[in-house]
Amino acid sequence: MPEKTQPKVTKQVKVIKANEIDPRFKYEVSKVPGAKKIMICFQCGTCTADCPIARFSDSYRPRKLMRMTQLGLKDRVLSSDNIWLCAACFTCVDHCPQDVEISSVLRALRNMAVKEGVMPVVFRDLSSNILKTGYAYVIPALRLRKREEQGLPPLPKASLESIAKLSEVTGFSELVKKKKEESE
Amino acid sequence: MTSYAIFLGCTIPARQPNYELSARKALAKLGIELIDLANMTCCAPPPIQSINLEASLAIAAYNICLAEEADLNLITLCTGCFESLSIANTMLKADKQLKAKINRILSQAGKEFLGSKEVKHYLQVVTDDVGLERLKQNVSKPLTNLKVAAFYGCHALRPSELLKFDDPERPQIFESLIETLGAKNVEYRNKLKCCGGLLRGYSDDLALNMAREKLVNTTKAGADCIATLCPFCFVALDIGQMQVKLKFNEIYDMPVLHYSELLALALGIDPEELALKTHKIKVDKVLNKII
Numbered sequence: 001m002p003e004k005t006q007p008k009v010t011k012q013v014k015v016i017k018a019n020e021i022d023p024r025f026k027y028e029v030s031k032v033p034g035a036k037k038i039m040i041c042f043q044c045g046t047c048t049a050d051c052p053i054a055r056f057s058d059s060y061r062p063r064k065l066m067r068m069t070q071l072g073l074k075d076r077v078l079s080s081d082n083i084w085l086c087a088a089c090f091t092c093v094d095h096c097p098q099d100v101e102i103s104s105v106l107r108a109l110r111n112m113a114v115k116e117g118v119m120p121v122v123f124r125d126l127s128s129n130i131l132k133t134g135y136a137y138v139i140p141a142l143r144l145r146k147r148e149e150q151g152l153p154p155l156p157k158a159s160l161e162s163i164a165k166l167s168e169v170t171g172f173s174e175l176v177k178k179k180k181e182e183s184e
Numbered sequence: 185m186t187s188y189a190i191f192l193g194c195t196i197p198a199r200q201p202n203y204e205l206s207a208r209k210a211l212a213k214l215g216i217e218l219i220d221l222a223n224m225t226c227c228a229p230p231p232i233q234s235i236n237l238e239a240s241l242a243i244a245a246y247n248i249c250l251a252e253e254a255d256l257n258l259i260t261l262c263t264g265c266f267e268s269l270s271i272a273n274t275m276l277k278a279d280k281q282l283k284a285k286i287n288r289i290l291s292q293a294g295k296e297f298l299g300s301k302e303v304k305h306y307l308q309v310v311t312d313d314v315g316l317e318r319l320k321q322n323v324s325k326p327l328t329n330l331k332v333a334a335f336y337g338c339h340a341l342r343p344s345e346l347l348k349f350d351d352p353e354r355p356q357i358f359e360s361l362i363e364t365l366g367a368k369n370v371e372y373r374n375k376l377k378c379c380g381g382l383l384r385g386y387s388d389d390l391a392l393n394m395a396r397e398k399l400v401n402t403t404k405a406g407a408d409c410i411a412t413l414c415p416f417c418f419v420a421l422d423i424g425q426m427q428v429k430l431k432f433n434e435i436y437d438m439p440v441l442h443y444s445e446l447l448a449l450a451l452g453i454d455p456e457e458l459a460l461k462t463h464k465i466k467v468d469k470v471l472n473k474i475i
């Protein structure tokens with residue numbers, strides 16, 4: 001006798017509990033420059049349809065992230081790896097019929113996630129490079145030496161002093177350093 | 185002679201002397217003077233904006249202030265820098281409150297953003313200041329027979345409302361500039377889609393899938409090379425081909441050149457002067473076709 005087939009396990013849909021919802025969240029997000037129009041996303045799905053990342057990723061769906069933000073699912077959104085997948089190509093921004101600046105909303109969400117202590121390694125590395133060298137990507141000393149021999153003028157030095165001041169008043173340096181200590 | 189303050193950013197001086205050399209030499213030949221200002225820093229690109237928007241706007245604005253003090257408009261080679269600086273410039277010009285806030289931050293570094301200068305990508309400078317007519321007269325080695333697949337990347341075109349570079353759905357600037365050099369522009373599928381460059385290091389898997397699509401489609405279209413405007417797109421498609429080979433076991437051998445390199449060659453600049461060895465995918469095929 002053939003073995004009894006196991007009942008098919010369907011994917012569990014996670015119930016949204018009322019206490020998971022932060023009704024102030026969308027207002028908080030909408031106050032950030034560029035993110036105002038999150039309020040009027042009407043879920044048409046154009047952003048997901050045109051997103052080059054969504055084409056290759058099983059999990060990244062900008063429309064869904066907009067909805068979760070509107071619903072106030074703050075913790076789920078801010079802890080999601082997905083918010084870090086946007087490549088800032090701005091296709092959705094150009095195509096959204098409601099003029100929602102999706103990537104600016106995602107940028108606002110990332111800024112909030114950082115404040116809550118989330119910062120993916122690459123992002124942290126680029127940020128600490130700026131504090132150390134003035135540039136997100138470190139310019140190797142060898143390249144600087146080779147410039148003259150290749151016929152390039154010397155590269156003027158970046159003002160580390162100004163970067164330090166701007167980073168300090170905005171809290172940028174603290175965010176980057178704090179994360180670094182924690183992860184070490 | 186028109187003068188601009190050049191904003192180099194980091195990726196070009198860090199790893200692409202081929203880009204910088206070709207652009208400097210070609211623009212000089214076309215009568216565009218590039219002035220290197222002291223103290224310029226990072227442009228604060230999207231990954232940095234992701235950490236803290238205010239700090240990023242302040243850093244970008246700081247660089248614009250340097251150009252304002254020198255009474256020069258800015259020119260960029262990297263479209264990433266073009267986008268970051270343009271976004272800051274436009275946002276601050278349009279929003280008085282935001283400008284006041286960023287100026288309070290900038291005062292710590294002794295600067296004030298006025299909003300008196302423009303940020304331009306060199307493609308716009310060649311189109312607007314030099315003009316296709318004059319460019320054509322300067323071409324001494326037309327790239328006849330060369331089939332070029334133009335790849336804009338994202339940050340020249342979008343967000344179109346802020347950047348106002350060209351029609352984001354049917355852009356023409358790049359294609360016209362390629363044809364003015366005597367080359368043939370070839371169309372290919374999904375030309376305006378992202379190369380995945382910004383995802384490198386965070387999700388290499390997605391990034392390589394996206395880069396691979398460009399290689400598949402430009403190969404199908406019969407292109408001799410891809411032309412780029414951005415050091416990130418260049419990395420994604422040139423060095424990216426090595427990684428695509430490892431991951432998908434596919435070899436495309438598709439040369440990737442910055443437009444400035446094609447421009448320099450067409451203006452008769454000696455290829456020996458252009459650090460072409462920087463390319464991971466050899467450009468000999470291209471040189472053989474045009475010399």
Ligand code: SF4
Pocket residue numbers: 040041042043044045046047048062063066095096097098099100102
């Ligand atoms: S395209 Fe705009 S309106 Fe439509 S789902 Fe996306 S954000 Fe919402």
Ligand code: SF4
Pocket residue numbers: 047050051052053054062085086087088089090091092093102103
């Ligand atoms: S900006 Fe981000 S979300 Fe929008 S289409 Fe591009 S990758 Fe997708």
